[in-house]
Amino acid sequence: MTASSILRALPAAVLVAGAIVGTPAAHADNKRLNESVVVNVFTIQKQHGCPTEIKINPQLRLAAQWHTNDVLNNRALDGDIGSDGSTAQDRANKAGFVGTVSETVAINPALAISGIEILNQWYYRPDYMAIMSNCANTQIGVWSENSLDRSVVVAVYGQPT
Template sequence: MTVSNLVRTLPALAVAGALVVGTPAAHADNRRLNESVAVNVYTIQHHAGCDTEIQINPQLQLAAQWHANDVLRNRALDGDIGSDGSTPQVRANNAGFVGTVAETVAINPALAISGIEILNQWYYRPDYMAIMSNCANTQIGVWSENSLDRSVVVAVYGQPG
């Protein structure tokens, strides 16, 4: 599914990124939050002058899922490097993606995280903004996980090789 299709199907609230996830990881369905992150990246890319259609990629989504679970369970982690020393590129390659990747990570010390909180963490970081607005990143995988006192969102951006 293309992100532009998501733009048309998600309610305005999701596009604005104001969704809140409020259930523990064992029972959570964060699909709408994950899709709203992809929609917001699509919007940022188009504001940057990109004319490409960013695509949701299941391999990148799997790499994002692995890292989100790792960061949720390992409190010492707060960035791109996994508890096993893996990088976003290694995780994407292990998930079957061929190409170059970059990653953004949002952590909130609470049960829930909203699209606004995610964007506030990413938008004002020049390195993350450069990743999100890079027109060459034509594929994306987003995953989020929650526990009672921590929420993690990982987006992996891909440039197919």
């Protein structure tokens, strides 16, 4: 290549590089996944004879979001305790929820996680099944986040007082 051909190609290369750098990072919208978790919990509760419909609570969703982000960014975490030592109850209280809470956490070492993978992690764990099927848990907040090599879903279940 001659110097003049390189100079002619340079504006195109700069334009392509600028387009790549200027492109915003893709962020998954997990709204459908989060809602499917709520539907699956509702189904489990109905199968266990629960008379009421579980309702989404924004305070519980916020508590779930905080813990999801904590677990996603702190690889040593794999359960209910946060990097600051907080519990699900601590986070729900901080979010303004008044009542008793419990929590289920799903972690997948991949970019994505499906509703089936979440249920496979929760359904066959007796402690998680007890939480999901507990008719006293009438409110729920679900949040999920993904990174290239880790997906985290947290559901916080509430019994308002």
